[in-house]
Amino acid sequence: MRFSEPDRGAADLTLTTLAQTEDHILDRRELLAYVNELARTPELWQDRVAFDTGGRHFVSILRDHNVDVWLLCWNTVDDTGWHDHDISSGAVAVVQGVVRETTPRMAADPITSDFAAGTAFSFGPDHIHRMAGAVDGSISIHAYSPPLWRMGQYSFSREGVMRRVSVSYADELRPLDGVAS
Numbered sequence: 001m002r003f004s005e006p007d008r009g010a011a012d013l014t015l016t017t018l019a020q021t022e023d024h025i026l027d028r029r030e031l032l033a034y035v036n037e038l039a040r041t042p043e044l045w046q047d048r049v050a051f052d053t054g055g056r057h058f059v060s061i062l063r064d065h066n067v068d069v070w071l072l073c074w075n076t077v078d079d080t081g082w083h084d085h086d087i088s089s090g091a092v093a094v095v096q097g098v099v100r101e102t103t104p105r106m107a108a109d110p111i112t113s114d115f116a117a118g119t120a121f122s123f124g125p126d127h128i129h130r131m132a133g134a135v136d137g138s139i140s141i142h143a144y145s146p147p148l149w150r151m152g153q154y155s156f157s158r159e160g161v162m163r164r165v166s167v168s169y170a171d172e173l174r175p176l177d178g179v180a181s
Ligand SMILES: [Fe+2]
Pocket: 083, 084, 085, 129, 131
């Protein structure tokens, strides 16, 4: 099983991350600072790293009322497919290897960006993208605020009609049948 709930040690993360008020939705700048701090603190997540042969490995390492943090391990066969994050903003820090982000454009080729270890990026709730491992053995840390609850996955018919499917945050994102790349 590739999805796992936060464990007891996850509570320790709040001791080293941004001071948070009782109810505080992190903006993109705060989310970037959050994932960059986690990237510099491997002792908090390195024991959760694994590369499954059967699919993308993703582990929830913290989830509270403000933020949702995931550790993702990528090989080049791993691909989320097109998706959005509903009402959440997000940030991604790459800590090993290279992770590829692709954003779609209407009637034009998608824009592809490779993020190597030591780099990070953020996005708002209006963002649609797909992510994949650009090299085997890549690792990234993702934070979302407000915490993910629903997400949108996109499929394309043979005629090119795009449709959105609402999925749970705990579902594994993957290319849907008939997806055009
Ligand atoms: Fe995403």
